[in-house]
Amino acid sequence: MKMRPGTQTGFLLCGKEWTDGEAMEVRSPWDQGLLGKVTVATRKDAREAVTHAVASVRRTRALPRWKRKEILEDIAAALIEQKERFAQLIVAEAGKPVRTARIEVERAILTFKTASEEAIRLGGESIPLDLTEGNEGRWGLVQRFPVGPVLAITPFNFPLMLVAHKLAPAIAAGCPVVLKPAPQTPFTALALGEVILKAGWPEEALAVLPLANEDTAWLAEREDRLKLVSFTGSAAVGWGLKARSGRKRVTLELGGNAALILHSDWRGSDVDQSQALEAVANRVAIGAFGYAGQSCISVQRVFVERTIFQTFLWKLVERAAKMVRGNPADEATEIGPVIRPADADRIEAWVKEAIEGGAKLVEGGGRDGSILQPTILTGTRSGMKVYDEEIFGPVVLVEPYDYFEEALAMVNRSRYGLQTGLYTRDAGRIMTAFRELEVGAVIVGDTPTWRLDPMPYGGVKDSGLGREGVRWAIEEMTEPRMLVMAGM
Numbered sequence: 001m002k003m004r005p006g007t008q009t010g011f012l013l014c015g016k017e018w019t020d021g022e023a024m025e026v027r028s029p030w031d032q033g034l035l036g037k038v039t040v041a042t043r044k045d046a047r048e049a050v051t052h053a054v055a056s057v058r059r060t061r062a063l064p065r066w067k068r069k070e071i072l073e074d075i076a077a078a079l080i081e082q083k084e085r086f087a088q089l090i091v092a093e094a095g096k097p098v099r100t101a102r103i104e105v106e107r108a109i110l111t112f113k114t115a116s117e118e119a120i121r122l123g124g125e126s127i128p129l130d131l132t133e134g135n136e137g138r139w140g141l142v143q144r145f146p147v148g149p150v151l152a153i154t155p156f157n158f159p160l161m162l163v164a165h166k167l168a169p170a171i172a173a174g175c176p177v178v179l180k181p182a183p184q185t186p187f188t189a190l191a192l193g194e195v196i197l198k199a200g201w202p203e204e205a206l207a208v209l210p211l212a213n214e215d216t217a218w219l220a221e222r223e224d225r226l227k228l229v230s231f232t233g234s235a236a237v238g239w240g241l242k243a244r245s246g247r248k249r250v251t252l253e254l255g256g257n258a259a260l261i262l263h264s265d266w267r268g269s270d271v272d273q274s275q276a277l278e279a280v281a282n283r284v285a286i287g288a289f290g291y292a293g294q295s296c297i298s299v300q301r302v303f304v305e306r307t308i309f310q311t312f313l314w315k316l317v318e319r320a321a322k323m324v325r326g327n328p329a330d331e332a333t334e335i336g337p338v339i340r341p342a343d344a345d346r347i348e349a350w351v352k353e354a355i356e357g358g359a360k361l362v363e364g365g366g367r368d369g370s371i372l373q374p375t376i377l378t379g380t381r382s383g384m385k386v387y388d389e390e391i392f393g394p395v396v397l398v399e400p401y402d403y404f405e406e407a408l409a410m411v412n413r414s415r416y417g418l419q420t421g422l423y424t425r426d427a428g429r430i431m432t433a434f435r436e437l438e439v440g441a442v443i444v445g446d447t448p449t450w451r452l453d454p455m456p457y458g459g460v461k462d463s464g465l466g467r468e469g470v471r472w473a474i475e476e477m478t479e480p481r482m483l484v485m486a487g488m
Contacts, residue, residue, distance in 0.1 A: 008037040009186075011210055012193045013049055015203030021045075024183060024210060029095030029337040029370060030328055038186045041209035046178070046219050049207035053149035053176035054225050056205040060174045061146050065120045067200070068172055072116035074199035075168075079109045082195070086160055086188065093185040094159050095370075096291055097333045107453050108164040108192075114454045114470045115168035122172065122474060129484065138486045144478035146174040147249060148227035151220060153241075155233045156339055157294045159185035162232050163192055165453070167206075169473035171196070176205035178219075178226070184339055186210045213237075220245045228477060235390075235416075235462045242465070251466035251476050253458055255390040256418030258448035259301040259411040260284065261433070263404060263424040264308045277308060280423055281315035287421075287449035288396035289323055289374040292338045296463075297419050297449045300391055302398045303407045309400040313378070316398065317363045320374040337370035338393055344370045347393035350385045351375055357384055362398070382413060390416065404429055412438045418459035419448035440464075 010019035023037040041049075079086065083105045090101040124143035130136050152166035163181065170177045181189035186208075193208040211219070220229050221244040228249040231238050238252040267276035287299035304312050328336035338344050348367055354377055355361055364375030375395045380387045386395060401407040404424075411420055417439040424430060424444075434442050440459040443450050451457060458467040466476050 008039060009190060010039045011041045011045070012190055012197075012206070012208040013041075013045060014052055014207075015197055018045070024186075026093065026184065026186060028092060029184075029339050032341075035092055036187065038190070038210050041211050041215075043215050043218060046209060046211060046215060047223070049178045049209060050149060050219075050223050050225050052204035053178055053207070056176045056202050057146070057148055059202055060176055060205050063174055065122065068119040068174065069116045071196075071199045071201050072112050072119060072168060072171055075171075075196055076109050076112040076116065078195045078199065079105060079112065083109075086191065089188045089191060090159055090185075091328050093187055094156055095328050095337045095339060097328045097336050098331060099333075100291055101328075104158055104161045107161045111161065111164040111168045111453045111470060115172040115474075118169070118470050118474055119172035121471075122478070127482075135486075138484065140485070141483040142480050143483070144173075144475070145481050147477055147479050149176045149178065149225060150228045150230055150477060151223075151226045152177050152179045153216060153229070153231045153233065154179070154181050154189065156182035156184040157291070157296075159188040160192060161453070163189050165232075165468050165470075165473065166230055167192070167196060169470050169477055171201060172470065173474045173477040175228070175477050176202075178207045178209060180209055180211050180216050180219075183210060217241065217244060220248070224248075230473075230476070232468075238464070239462070249476065251458075251468070251473075252464040253296075253466075253468050254418075254462060254464040255296045255392070256416040256448075256459060256463045257300040257388070257390050257414055258297045258416075258419055258421070259303065259414070260287075260299055260421035260447055261404075261407045261411065261423065262302065262304045262308070262312060263407075263426070263429065264305040265425050266423040267425075273308070274311070277312045278315050278319075281312060281319050283447050284316055284396065285319040285323060285374070286334075287447035289320060289335055289394040290449075292335055292372065293394040293396075294338060294392055295449060296390070296392075297451065298392070299396055299421070299447050299449055301387070301411075301414075302396060303401050303410050304398060305404075305407075306400040306402055309398075313362065313376075313398050316396075317376060320363050320376060323374055325368075325371050325373070335371065335374060335394060338372065341370050343393065344372060347372060347391060347395060350389075350391065351377070351395060354380055354384045354386045359384065359386070359397075364394075388414070404432075408433060408436050412436070415462045416459065417461040418463040419443060419451075421447040421450070440467075 010017035087101040127140040129138040362376040364373035
């Protein structure tokens with residue numbers, strides 16, 4: 001896989017790199033320099049990929065568990081060996097700060113290692129059926145089988161880790177995959193595809209196809225030989241794909257405007273509390289502004305009990321002002337560029353709209369090309385885009401509350417529900433939040449940005465459908481089948 005200015009890289013189909021066709025330029029989010037070109041697959045190419053995927057189902061389904069485990073272990077080993085190569089690809093394509101890019105590679109390694117373990121745990125269940133007279137000697141066996149070819153669609157912001165979350169469970173389950181990576185970050189996905197095939201996964205069971213969005217939608221709608229569509233991206237696109245996917249299974253990991261609740265009981269004495277608030281402010285700053293806020297669980301709304309509101313707010317301002325912005329290739333950089341200049345324009349416009357609507361700019365608001373200052377707003381409300389929608393930029397809203405139940409209601413006053421962070425020491429409040437919050441996960445003692453890759457991950461409302469995390473994704477990619485035995 002090459003990525004040099006002017007060099008054209010082909011898409012991956014049946015183990016070969018195909019360069020015939022229209023080329024798409026891939027540019028650096030940092031300086032808009034040309035990174036390289038990639039061949040765009042056509043509908044004909046996509047149909048051919050599906051044909052090969054269908055033909056490979058019998059082979060992938062028959063791969064013994066030890067072989068799937070071995071393939072996944074070899075992929076993880078290759079990523080360990082090539083860690084810096086993949087980190088630099090992520091920096092170049094996605095504009096992710098290099099320290100954060102290395103963490104992404106580590107997360108992908110963990111995902112493949114976890115999948116290697118889950119591949120041999122994929123078992124069944126024996127069920128007694130001699131429960132009524134006349135059924136003596138009857139029993140049943142339930143086992144999970146791969147659903148078949150999977151269409152996987154991934155976004156730009158985690159070009160390795162989120163691809164791993166599609167491919168690792170598919171390999172563990174025995175499902176062929178047609179992968180459509182984000183147009184901004186195709187090279188990382190193509191490099192991973194080469195690693196996977198070199199590890200022994202059947203060539204016809206993996207295609208990595210940079211496709212036009214309309215051709216991807218056509219594939220989801222018209223190609224009934226695909227059995228599952230697994231999409232990570234925006235809510236509007238995800239729900240549109242689901243509406244067009246007919247009888248296919250669909251899993252959606254979509255966006256959010258993740259909230260955090262900070263209650264005054266987080267630490268006891270005044271001295272301890274001051275230190276505790278400083279630690280929380282540090283975590284919020286990283287969760288809200290790291291990688292320019294381009295994560296679906298980036299901290300966007302922070303609700304703070306009024307008695308500690310001002311103290312926390314200024315600690316957050318102090319931490320935000322110290323964050324290093326600049327070239328993502330520099331080791332010190334914490335905040336790099338947003339993925340496109342158009343996204344910087346949108347974020348800037350949303351902040352301006354909020355201020356004109358009565359919000360107060362506490363910190364930031366400036367911009368240098370595609371790099372935005374970490375921005376803190378207060379006095380925001382429902383009806384403002386920064387409050388209602390997913391900003392996907394380095395902007396956080398900080399608002400006070402008087403009663404814990406009020407904070408819960410403020411979190412739920414959203415069409416999204418992915419993850420929520422919660423800082424309180426009270427077990428009753430924790431369980432109330434766990435019961436009442438309309439989200440996929442409640443993270444106690446940390447921000448909603450925290451995620452460990454083996455855990456079940458997904459949301460409710462407009463934030464998605466189904467769960468990722470290796471074990472749960474394997475369940476989505478398999479279906480239970482029952483064998484009933486009589487008189488044996």
